[in-house]
Amino acid sequence: MSNFRPIEIAVIGPGALGGTLAAWLAQDPKNALTLCARTGFAGLEAETPAGKLMAGPTVITRPEAAQKADWVFVVTKTYDSEATLSWMPGLLGPDTKIVIVQNGVEHVSRFAALLPGREVIPAVVDxxxxxxAPGRVVQNALGWIVVPEGPDEQAFVDLFAHTPIEVSAVSDWTSRAWSKLCLNCAGAFPALTMRSTGPVWNDEIERLVRGLVEECAAVARAEGAIIDDNIIESVVEGARNAPEGVGNSLYADRMAGRPMEVDARNGVIVRLGAKHGIPTPVNELFVALLNASGSPWVSD
Ligand SMILES: NC(=O)c1ccc[n+]([C@@H]2O[C@H](COP(=O)([O-])OP(=O)(O)OC[C@H]3O[C@@H](n4cnc5c(N)ncnc54)[C@H](OP(=O)(O)O)[C@@H]3O)[C@@H](O)[C@H]2O)c1
Incomplete structure (x- = not known):
């Protein structure tokens, strides 16, 4: 008789990214996937750059159906973080590892407040x-995931060993997270104007885009991140050349009438800027205007 026990992995929030990660994790027969979904579906299909993945994970929509897991991935939008707590009593045992796969830089502080006494592993993902559709996702690039070095992080990297996704544990996670935020914060511009920056580029737009990113870099450095000036230039260059129709997830959420992660992407720059006495007028302006862009859109 075999003593095989699968690695139980629960994914809370099997949307675009959660569905993609779950589809990949389900390809390893060592893993047993449970998707904790707000909107139920049967079967998971992912179109990926490496081909189509099919999986038949357990999908549950009621927290009472949750069983203890070895790993819990939280992959909701940041503004839905608190709502994930209903799943935790069923999923969490004393040794369950929790990975927060969200945008922004506040994975740890957000969940320290929500799950006091539990350590979480923050993941930055590109x-x-x-x-x-529910259970149907398209992965547009293989991309990467970065977690900080630590006791469980190698086990996390190993979960993806069978995939072509580049997964690593790094000593300076803070710099990676803030570098990604430098890119993401500029997405506030197309989200506000509802069009790409490239076709309307001029000196005023450059000043604003540059302001968003320079403020982010200044706050990042005050938070201990190492941010090369080249990042600022490459974000400005990317915005200058962005063709019409190319947005980002903030833009996509606004276009689809969904809530936006304004606070996690730009609000955080304003809040932490204030903590360090760093002025962030351009981010403040975009946060105020995006938040005022009104019902039915809400920010986190
Ligand atoms: N998509 C990307 O390309 C990408 C890349 C890098 C980082 N990220 C980050 O990854 C995070 C997830 O983004 P996403 O694009 O995957 O969002 P998404 O497609 O909107 O998926 C989020 C999922 O969470 C579900 N959800 C919300 N509250 C829930 C709850 N209480 N219990 C269970 N499920 C719940 C939603 O359910 P419904 O089905 O009912 O809506 C949805 O399926 C964000 O922080 C985002 O910024 C995304």
Whole structure:
């Protein structure tokens, strides 16, 4: 008789990114996937750059159905973080490892407040994905995931060993997270104007885009991140050349009438800037205008 026990992995929030990660994790027969979904579906299909993945994970929509897991991945939008707590009593045992896969830089502080006494592993991800229907996702690039070095992080990296996704544990996670935020914060511009920056580029737009990113870099450095000036130039250059129709997830959420992660992407720059006495007028302006862009859109 075999003593095989699968690695139980629960994914809370099997949307664009959560569905993509779950589809990949389900390809390893060592893993047993449970998707904790707000909107139920049967079967998971992911179109990926490496081909189509099919999986038949357990999908549950009621927290009472949750069983103890070895790993819990939280992959909701940041503004839905608190709502994930209903799943935790069923999923968490004393040794369950929790990975927060969200944008921004506040993974740890957000969940320290929500799950006092539990350690979480923060993950920064660059895997552009979209959801076409519940349980149907498209992964647009293989991308990467970065977690900080620590006792469980190698086990996390190993979970993806069978995939072509680049997964690593790094000593300076803070710099990676803030570098990604330098890119993401500029997305406030197309989200506000509802069009790409490239076709309307001029000196005023450059000043504003540069302001968003320079403020982010200044706050990042005050938080201990190492941010090369080249990052600022490459974000400005990317915005200058962005063709019409190319947005980002903030833009996509606004276009689809969904809530936006304004606070996690730009609000955080304003809040932490204030803590360090760093002025952030451009981010403040965009946060105020995006938040005032009104019902039914809400920010986190
Ligand atoms: N998509 C990307 O390309 C990408 C890349 C890098 C980082 N990220 C970050 O990854 C995070 C997730 O983004 P996403 O694009 O995957 O968002 P998404 O497609 O909107 O997926 C989020 C999922 O969470 C579900 N959800 C919300 N509250 C829930 C709850 N209480 N219990 C269970 N499920 C719940 C939603 O359910 P419904 O089905 O009912 O809506 C949805 O399926 C964000 O922080 C985002 O910024 C995304």
């Amino acid at each position: 895997i552009p994905s979209a959801r076409t």
